[in-house]
Amino acid sequence: MFKICFEGIVYPCERSETVLHALRRQGVEVPFSCQHGICQTCMLRSLQGKAPAAARKEIKDTLCEQGYFLACQCVPEEDMVVLLPREADLYGRAVVLEKHFLTPHICRLVLKSATPLYYHAGQFVNLHRDDGLARSYSLASVPHRDKHLELHVKRMKNGLMSNWIYSELKPGDAIDLEGPNGNCYYLPGREVQSLLLIGTGTGLAPLVGIARDALYSGHGGEIHLYHGSHSRDGLYLMDTLRDLAKEFSNFHYMPCVSGERGEEGIRAGRADDTAFSDFPNLAGWRVFLCGSPPMVASAKRKAYLQGARLADIYADPFEVSDRRLKPRD
């Protein structure tokens, strides 16, 4: 018999009993539905004690790595400390070190976090302005390579936060930062797998981070990055990425413009369409999709239909709605 600790109270779990059953039997209310390991509503996170493989196999590996498992499938093999799947609030202060313009509409921010942030390139942080306005921005930096946090912010017409960042925020200013959040990032293992990275607009930010993370972690498989923009002036970091492709023979970079003619080194057409016609068979690939939500949604479906496993498709739609985790009131 093993012990399950939940919210500070220890509950015995009988032999061959699941965590979900043990908790419910003892009056603890946790979410659940199908109890067949399918619906995923009973997901919990383990702080101590590893859930057996059966409780983890349907869970995306980035969540798995953070200790997530299905309570209804988890017959413990050791004592466990578990909690509900809510990320403890990681609220910190950061100072703007650098800000410069990559294009007329995109700026690069370098932030120094007051306390070290344990993150993966490609995750996102929520910036909170002092009046409570909050927006998500993806991490282009790689923790084991870069000292500070790097974000790319695109100025949106009449957008509150992006215009403020663009025209008012300056080096030396401090801002609140919450995170990291999100499951769209590179995990080592499966080093020879091919990776397909497709992003539009500042969807390039997480992808640059993911690509560099993979390369510097020794990923041996081919890595193809497609960056799309309507017009040429929305493409950025072209030199950096071309240099990266020279440094690593397994890294390939393809900028695409959908609203203009192609030219030397720039393809005409949407980034997703171009990538999917270049690689019609994605069986065994890992796919990362970031940026415009309609692009991400349709590319996810396409990638799946072209053979990628759903669990190998990481999608990061930049929903431009207000995504504050807490209401501003």
Place this chain on the structure above:
Amino acid sequence: MTSLFDKLGGEAAIDAAVDLFYRKVLSDDSINHFFETTDMERQRAKQKAFLTMVFGGPNHYTGKDLRAAHAPLVAKGLNDAHFDAVARHLRATLEELGVTADQINEVMALAGSTRDDVLSR
């Protein structure tokens, strides 16, 4: 007696079948509008529930549950032709997996027995 589900290979058989099947369904323009959703993981999980059921595996669905699950689709026009299309994809999936003809017939019979519930009749 071993169940059909076990004879087909149990859970592992479902895992092998679910992507084959779901891709066929998503690629079929005569029915894929019923499956439009941004949450493909959830939808795939439901395909898994579907397969577990027609493979005769452990599931907790009753005819009433099937009625309830598909009633909104019936309201949107779900009919025999759609049912036949799903059945066709199911058969094709099993054939691709090399399931024997007898076993395929058993699965198809199980699936067919749900027709009235799925179509709210």
